[in-house]
Amino acid sequence: MSTKRIAVTPGEPAGIGPDLVVQLAQQAWPAELVVCADPELLASRAKQLGLQVTFRPYQPNQAPKPQEAGTLTIAPFKLVSESICGQLDEQNSTYVVETLRYAGEKNMSGEFDAVVTGPVHKGIINQAGISFSGHTEFFAHQANCPDVVMMLATPGLQVALVTTHIPLAYVAKAITRQRLQHIIKILHADLISKFGIISPKIYVCGLNPHAGEDGHLGREEIDVIIPALNELREEFQMNIVGPLPADTLFQPKYLQDADVVLAMYHDQGLPVLKSQGFGKSVNITLGLPYIRTSVDHGTALTLAGTGKADIGSFVCALNKAIELSSKN
Numbered sequence: 001m002s003t004k005r006i007a008v009t010p011g012e013p014a015g016i017g018p019d020l021v022v023q024l025a026q027q028a029w030p031a032e033l034v035v036c037a038d039p040e041l042l043a044s045r046a047k048q049l050g051l052q053v054t055f056r057p058y059q060p061n062q063a064p065k066p067q068e069a070g071t072l073t074i075a076p077f078k079l080v081s082e083s084i085c086g087q088l089d090e091q092n093s094t095y096v097v098e099t100l101r102y103a104g105e106k107n108m109s110g111e112f113d114a115v116v117t118g119p120v121h122k123g124i125i126n127q128a129g130i131s132f133s134g135h136t137e138f139f140a141h142q143a144n145c146p147d148v149v150m151m152l153a154t155p156g157l158q159v160a161l162v163t164t165h166i167p168l169a170y171v172a173k174a175i176t177r178q179r180l181q182h183i184i185k186i187l188h189a190d191l192i193s194k195f196g197i198i199s200p201k202i203y204v205c206g207l208n209p210h211a212g213e214d215g216h217l218g219r220e221e222i223d224v225i226i227p228a229l230n231e232l233r234e235e236f237q238m239n240i241v242g243p244l245p246a247d248t249l250f251q252p253k254y255l256q257d258a259d260v261v262l263a264m265y266h267d268q269g270l271p272v273l274k275s276q277g278f279g280k281s282v283n284i285t286l287g288l289p290y291i292r293t294s295v296d297h298g299t300a301l302t303l304a305g306t307g308k309a310d311i312g313s314f315v316c317a318l319n320k321a322i323e324l325s326s327k328n
């Protein structure tokens with residue numbers, strides 16, 4: 001099998017992303033890791049952490065080679081302003097976004113086989129005047145995909161979301177029959193094509209307490225969710241269970257045969273997954289024309305440069321990207 005070429009974006013320069021990338025370089029990888037970043041930032045973070053890393057320039061015309069321990073391949077970008085650990089600087093937001101744009105473009109053109117993203121700080125990017133709600137939405141917009149699916153996976157549990165980074169006040173309106181059906185179709189198709197599950201079993205959470213209690217605690221289940229799920233079952237014979245009350249869905253009785261749980265919004269599903277698997281989970285974007293995985297955590301600004309950041313989730317994200325791209 002040919003060696004894969006994986007773009008890696010360390011994300012926010014003042015956060016733990018650069019630390020984690022130089023830590024990852026301490027081991028060999030069976031793929032070429034093309035880190036889209038300022039090499040001076042990585043060199044200074046490596047020095048701060050007492051780590052040795054040799055940087056090699058990315059050479060697109062050469063065949064990808066497995067990454068040797070102690071090395072990183074670099075697609076260079078220049079920070080606008082020198083980065084200080086833990087101190088956000090809006091001047092560097094364009095740098096962060098440009099690394100993502102490059103990684104997305106090169107994946108769409110087929111030059112890279114996947115992208116693995118480190119954590120960005122959504123607030124500072126917006127403060128710089130760039131509208132940005134997350135990598136998921138950024139890559140979806142760039143690839144002209146109206147709907148993609150955010151799914152986080154940890155051993156024993158996979159959770160996907162109907163809505164992602166929107167205010168809670170907008171969630172109920174965003175859950176339309178059309179959106180729900182698009183999301184489930186993408187989820188179903190990618191679980192088959194990327195994860196090799198023949199007939200994915202999808203458990204779906206209700207939106208309201210007790211899944212609406214027959215309409216007494218909210219009508220979205222009756223008006224939108226149940227008809228949407230019924231149509232999918234009838235038209236496509238999808239193996240869908242629900243909507244079930246979200247507070248009792250996450251128990252072994254259901255999870256033991258669930259391929260995925262579909263939550264209606266970010267903080268309905270992700271706290272459950274992260275309480276079980278923070279540090280050993282991976283965030284996967286389904287429905288993109290390429291493979292994108294990411295860490296399960298944020299910028300952890302106070303840990304930048306301390307050597308205390310855990311690389312577990314970044315390792316999971318890289319391994320998952322290598323595994324999924326190797327199936328293509």
Ligand SMILES: NC(=O)c1ccc[n+]([C@@H]2O[C@H](COP(=O)([O-])OP(=O)(O)OC[C@H]3O[C@@H](n4cnc5c(N)ncnc54)[C@H](O)[C@@H]3O)[C@@H](O)[C@H]2O)c1
Binds near residue numbers: 117298303
């Ligand atoms: N993948 C991403 O780009 C991503 C994911 C989540 C949050 N974020 C962003 O990160 C910023 C900060 O968010 P937050 O404070 O809610 O979450 P956070 O994950 O940065 O921090 C939450 C807690 O977990 C700890 N933590 C996080 N990662 C760790 C690691 N690798 N090792 C050890 N401890 C770790 C932190 O010290 C903190 O106590 C926000 O702007 C948020 O939007 C980005």
Ligand SMILES: N[C@H](C(=O)O)[C@H](O)COP(=O)(O)O
Binds near residue numbers: 134135266294296297
């Ligand atoms: N929702 C993600 C999480 O909680 O881990 C995180 O914000 C990152 O999302 P993007 O991959 O879209 O940036």
